[in-house]
Amino acid sequence: MGVFVGKHTRAIVQGITGGQGSFHTRLMLHYGTQIVAGTSPMKGGTQVHGVPVYDTVEEAASKHRANASIIFVPAPFAADAAFEAVEAGLKTIVIITEHIPVKDAIQVMARAKQAQVTVIGPNTPGIIAPNECKLGIMPAHVFKRGCVGVASRSGTLTYEIATGLSVSGLGQSTCIGLGGDQIVGLSFVDVLKEFERDKQTKAVALIGEIGGNLEELAAEYIAKEGYTKPVAAFIAGRTAPPGKRMGHAGAIIMGRTGTADSKIEAFKKAGVDVAEKPRDVARLLAERLKKKSISTRCKSEK
Amino acid sequence: MRLQKLKLHEHEAKTIFEKYDIPTPRGKLTTSSTLVKEVTAKLGVPTVVKAQILVSGRGKAGGILFANSPEEAENAAKRLLGSEIKGVKVKEVLVEEKIAAKKELYLGITTDRAKCSYVAIASSEGGMDIEEVAVTMPKRIVKVFIDSTYGFRLYHAHQIARKLGYMGSQMRDLATIFLKLYKIAMDYDAELIEINPLIETVEGKFVAADSRILIDDNALYRHPEYKERLIPEEDTELSAQEVEAQKTGLAYVKLDGNIGIIGNGAGLVMATLDAVQFYGGRPANFLDVGGGASSDMMASALNIVLSDPKVEVVFINILGGITRCDEVAKGILEAKKRVGFAKPIVIRLVGTNEEEGRRILTEAGIHFLDSMEEAAVKAVEIAKTGG
Secondary structure (H helix, E strand, O other): OOOOOOOOOEEEEOOOOOOOHHHHHHHHHHHHHHHEEOOOOOOOEEHHHEEEOOOOHHHHHHHOOEEEEEOOHHHHHHHHHHHHHOOOOOOEEEEOOOOOOHHHHHHHHHHHHHHOOOOOOOOOOOEEOOOOOEOOOOOOOHEEEEEEEEEEOOOOOHHHHHHHHHHOOOOOEEEEEEOOOOOOOOOOHHHHHHHOOOOOEEEEEEEOOOOOOOOHHHHHHHHHHHOOOEEEEEOOOOOOOOOOOOOOOOOOOOOOEEEEHHHHHHHHHOOEEEEEEEOHHHHHHHHHHHOOOOOOOOOOOO | OOOOOOOOOOHHHHHHHHHHOOOOOOOOEEEOHHHHHHHHHOOOEEEEEEEOOOOOOOOOOOHHHEEEOOOHHHHHHHHOOOOOOOEEEEOOOOEEEEEOEEEEEEEEEEEOOOOOOOEEEEEOOOOOOOOHHHHHHHHHHHEEEEOOOOOOOOHHHHHHHHOOOOOOHHHHHHHHHHHHHHHHHHHHHHEEEEEEEEEOOOOOOOOEEOOOEEEEEEHHHOOHHHHHHOOOOOOOOOHHHHHHHHOOEEEEEEOOEEEEEEEEEHHHHHHHHHHHOOOOOOOOOEEEEEOOOOOOHHHHHHHHHOOOOOEEEEEEEEEEEEHHHHHHHHHHHHHHHHHHOOOOOOEEEEEOHHHHHHHHEEEEOOOEEEOHHHHHHHHHHHHOOOO
């Protein structure tokens, strides 16, 4: 079973009638994800790819015993959508939407924390537990069921590293996109805790980038708690000049904090292997697992 | 995706402060040095003449001048108006009374990623070197994390004022200013709002001498009055390519090497820059076409990168997820038709619809590679031998 999502996940799609929502509903269904309902105000009573559409999350969630949601609604309405999902009692919420105002994101996270709801994103490719559940927009073919837990702040770079893990035979237990915005629901530390408890996860890959201090906090946690599973990291933006924004709202270097050097140094001090190139992540983890004689074969749960 | 946060000019920030009754120095915004002289005569000396430009380190770059007579003020304005500071032309100056400071403080509200909240920050060591203070004397910085349900309250502001050493009516005055600053941050969706310095006058009053406000550009739909400001032209530090990219909605940052880089996804593009440097090359830019880029976007991206005369070779690194390789391939052909390939291009194309994308490129006689590392090595090699 994956962390946060798995075969038990019964998800609704908020914004199911929009272009992105409808397109990815089809792909998630095709992957085998249980998409039990969708919502779109004033479109209640219709269907999208055979999935029933409701006007409100309350109706959709109660009629279909949903426990998760994936949000595709446009940025100005995304915070409302998240509040609605929290109030309807859904426990895992993936927010795909990008460009959500910071003020809204802060309010959503506070409300979710109070209700003990897990928020993944915003501005995330989502989460995938290979062969079980894909709640996101990632290309499914790069993932393969296996033993490495992956947490990432980036989208395409995750696919790059996941491909490496798949090709090497290690595969992934669960792969989580934390989201590219400044304010996101999960930190590396939150995910590390889940992977520590998860039996299928034998090793962890953290994919970070310049800006913020989530990587430094993860390194501190790993060192302090004596993390038992091997961890490898990749940091994008080693050569980015300071003070320049590299696209993501997340990737800003402010003064001396948040630089690639500071993150790499923190990880190395904590005993985390830092990959110089994306494809090195799989090699480093395979070596560590071999040294500790940990079998990388994962029981398939059929 | 946009590259620059919406920064407000100092005078715009001060206009907002006046609306919220935060004391600011008396002064005037003008384009005329004669008027600067007149205003100085009226305000009394000394005055300060400040270039209204959106560059960081304005004071240290010579954008703030002091005057002890109306004539000096006029000369200062003449020197600033029309001059270039850090590549940005000065079109307006703000002339203000110079406030005699007993002390310079710092007040700010911004966001904290780890805590997922706003944070109020204050220091008794305000002024130009506040970043230095944060690094060398972290104890001189007071922070209060703000619970978004209850907001920043008067007692929080009192706590901060006490920690900065104030009591009585001074404590109340400082706290009131801080509360108003928070109100502005919320009302205007500011990601960062600072008063630096907040001057404590010899008489014990507080005056906001300079300010910085960055508005969250994702929230601009709530602030239509600032929307047309999104595409800054000559009054920014941006290059021609950067301005063009903003118009097209592409995330572009100019760097100083000779290998043009295009990719999809900020993380992947950054990793591509890193790989190029790892193999001894120097990237000319960062360009992220974003998720699900159309052939049209791809063509514009190539156009922008090829318009940089320093570029000797272009490295396109696409890992298709929601971006489709066939769209990318079509965009590459479109760009070839529009501008031609005067320079060699190295392409790495894998992912969604890669067979179709590769077929399109092969038919057009364009070569491509499988791995990012291989492609990076190739691009560096071409850049070194000059094609």
